[in-house]
Amino acid sequence: MYFLKRLFFLLPLLLLISFLAFVLVRVAPGGPFDKERKPASPEIERNLKAKYHLDESFGKQYERFLAGLIRGDFGPSLKYRSHSVTDIMTQGLPISMTLGLLAFGFAMGTGIPLGLITAVRRGGWIDLGGSFLAILAVCVPGFVVGPLLIMLFAIHWRLFPVGLWGTPAHAVLPVIALGLFFAGKVARLMREGMLGVMNAEFVTAARARGLSEGAVIIKHAFRLAVLPVVSYAGPMLADLLTGSFVVENIFQIPGLGVFLVNSSLNRDYPMVVGLVLLYAVLLLGLNLVVDMAYRWLDPRVKYD
């Protein structure tokens, strides 16, 4: 019931976001045809505007946008004239999503074990070293890691190719550059969660029942200790999917990231609105999924 209500509120929220983006790009000074060959005659500009219905009243344009939206059509791109916004999205999104999901897997796959080990060996040198690695990862931005990885692994040692997208080998460096920050964050959350749970009564009870330390950790403590990681997973996946511009830029990956920056600089109205809406759908949808997963993991959690 609660989730139905959430779903019900999602629609007006998305409409509001798309409306704000719609207004914002049009309020901004400059227009999509400013960078045409100069001097463009006023007729040419008038004709271009008429072709893309930019000469219509604001209300009329918004009406047209909404009508297109219902058909799943975001309109034509004003910069890449032969493509529609939907075309560009269907080309770029799978690439950005693959990159994001791989980085998600990397962050979880390295962060959770690191957090577990540092928590179990609390105070020892493994903890010290591991925790420092985790905080270091959080402090090294992708645009520092990326170029360093390229210089070392692609140019100096020639271990991995860069500059293309397609084979698994091409994905290794970008995935690390994108996922490292999140791996550190996951490790820190996991460690904190574990430390909080290790002294809980139900863990002591499990120990008292004679379970091995491994079983106590994996079967009992882990399930509760992982909750902070789960609640971070939603925003994290969203950040990975929407925040890959820099890594895509460094590694020349033809994802969506390039388009957001360029289209909002070029006042490519339909592109900006379409991308903002796409990112908002991803983010809000993911948050919903995470809340559902949370309830499944911890039945004590109640939503009103």
Add this chain to the structure above:
Amino acid sequence: MINAPPALTPRQRAWRRFKRNRAAVISGLFLALVVLVVLVGPAICPYSPNALSEAQFQPPNLRHWFGTDVHGRDLLVRVLMGARLSLLVGATGAGVSLVIGVIWGAVAGYLGGRWDSAMMRAVDVLYSLPSVVFVIVLITTLEQLFKNWLSRLVSIESDSTVRLLFLFVGLGAVSWLTMARIVRGQVLSLRTRGFVEASRALGANEVRILWRHILPNMYGIIIVYLVLTVPAVILSESFLSYLGLGIQPPQASLGSLIADGAGQINPIRIYWWLIVMPGGILVAMLLALNFLGDGLRDALDPLAES
């Protein structure tokens, strides 16, 4: 009992706890050193940050400690100027977020009821927006408007000053959400406490209660989140500068220096210092700020045992 040590004030207890955290103390000293070097260094350094020379792409040596870049400019002085700008943006952005966040959170928490839920719902909505996307769209669209509006108020010297001011406001305006949530939670729990009731019974008005009784009890937690916001803002700024949307040339921030270095990557020669030097300073600053923030949190947390 007679020889019992005098009771410590909360501030003394916090200071003791802080001093025991070696990582935080070292980080604090390191940051003080960085601020000093960044302020004084460029004046002592024999090179000017924008002076071109024939000595291009020199690796770090005795004359140029951090090497030189594509135009033969000394990288050390450029990194110092960049770090100065990044720290300035970080501190100012965090300051802006402090003002917005504390006012928003305190008002929501103190008014309570319908006002509280409306204001916090707004924070939830903003939280759910992709903040990076938001900042990029805001900066690219609103900067011109901001510039026009600003030029009517004051005469401005250059475009880069406008961009800097815009970054202060813009980055602060998107990083206040966590602060607002924390302050609101604190106010909610503080306003029902006895000393607030007592003050109200004595006839103090609402503004005085908020300012004199509730706010001083939140200094600790506010300082902690202020310190933790600084690295976040610095990171956003260098991210934007890396994309070319932040600090504009000839000014340089750490982000744009790293971007310049990444632009020089080629398969034949490796100019590692162009990335390692600005990147290393950036990482060291972020690390120190995080350690300091964590140390302050542990020290100022009233629940922690002494």
